[in-house]
Amino acid sequence: MTRLLTRVYVRATGIAQKMDKILMRIDVQLRDLLSSDGAEWKGVEWSVPWDVVFTIGEDSPPLPSHVSPTKLPAVTSSRTNFEAQKPPSKSSDQLPVVALGGTFDHIHAGHKILISIGAFLATEKLIVGVTSDALLVNKSNKEVLEPLDLRMDNVRDLLSIFKPSVEPYIVPIEDVYGPTGWDPNVQGLVVSKETLDGAAAIAKHRKEKGFPELRKFVIDVISATEESIDDSDMAALKSTKMSSTFIREWIVEQRQGNSL
Structure with missing residues (x-):
């Protein structure tokens, strides 16, 4: 899937x-x-x-x-190296409570894939931590950042149409942990390759608290032309993926062009 x-x-x-x-x-x-x-x-x-x-x-x-x-019209792909991907089985991969997090500023395809996979994996509740405004003060073009309430509403809206049967728990977060730092009932964590460091910090924190280990699901970082970016350089990942940074830059450029 x-x-x-x-x-x-x-x-x-x-x-x-x-x-x-x-x-x-x-x-x-x-x-x-x-x-x-x-x-x-x-x-x-x-x-x-x-x-x-x-x-x-x-x-x-x-x-x-x-x-x-x-x-x-229906078309048939000429590619012969495509392998059909079976969705995760309910017994082996789906969990009652799954968590994920992000800024979700100007919500884009990368965000939506992350949220959709989280919703598919969660059978009861999906916890989504949305980065608070206080943690975004150093972002580029911060003047066009969407307010926290709008970013949370956009996540809620996507969940309501993708999988309305799952309970959404959408909260602002002030640190890398969010609810995973204090809720022992979370079983799964969905992250991107770009945020593996955060996942490691969460795992260490939960171990120190004596909480159960989270099952980790890693989603590829993508761009508008590539379905997977296999690059260990975090700076390269941030500059090539579909990003809120790119969208904010585009908005600022459009405003500047219109003011000339």
Whole structure:
């Protein structure tokens, strides 16, 4: 499932960036639509209305009654080295309580993959720690940082449409640990390669507290053109991945251009 989410997000975001639509909202949803009248969608509130829904071929899933899909022709990839990725099995990988964290400023594809994988892995509760404003004072172009409440709302909105059955626990964090530093009931931690140092600090802290060890799930850092960046240089990772830093730089450049 990680590969599927990453592949779709990378392709869609890459196209949006080529069109200079950096702030285009792209959400990948993997949901079971159980009835032909779209009943599975009832009760789901979308903060941003859909402009268009694309489906492939004739075998499209049921959609809400107000949505008219645009059909795309089905194509077959010529690549022969693609291996189908089986989703993690419920018995071996899914856990009752999973945690993850981040700034989630101008929430982008990298964030959404992290949150989506966390939601898939959690069977009961997903804890999301959102970096507080106080910890972001040294960020570049901090004047265009989104406020904490908006960043938390964006995470909540994504969870509500990706997996509404999981309980969201979205809290501001003032340190690297967040709830993992005081809640012994957390079983899993989802991190990116970029934040492995933070995961190590959390593991050390929980060991000192006598808390159970967390099962760690590592998600690749990605860019708008690459589905995985295999690079041990953290500076390179930060400069090449889809990032809030890049988005803030783009916003500032647009504002400066408009003021000329």
